[in-house]
Amino acid sequence: MIGYTVPALLAVIVVVALELLWWRTGLFRKTAYWISMAIVLGFQVPVDGWLTKLSAPIVIYDERHTAGIRFPLDIPIEDFVFGWALVTAVLLLWLRQRNRDRKSAS
DSSP, X not given: OXXXXXXXXXXXXXXXXXXXIXXXXXXXXXXXXXXXXXXXXXXXXXXHHHHHOTTSOSSOOOGGGSOSOBOSTTOBHHHHHHHHHHHHHHHHHHHHXXXXXXXXXX
């Protein structure tokens, strides 16, 4: 479980801490953010489901390194956690840079 689950959870903790404790971009309060996450999820499920389906997987996970939860379409739950952290981190970095650029232009 340590091999994939723990780093996935740490990624979420780091991203949430960056936003709530340091950068404070307000991203989590924006409706557009949650809509974009729903869009990402809408594409992630069919693609990730196809890649990880247990009947004919393209990507194979060592189940000893996951939590063992697969939903939906045999997708390891860690894929969603990592995906959320990755997309959110990119958006936070983009907002942080935009805010810096605006301050320097003033």
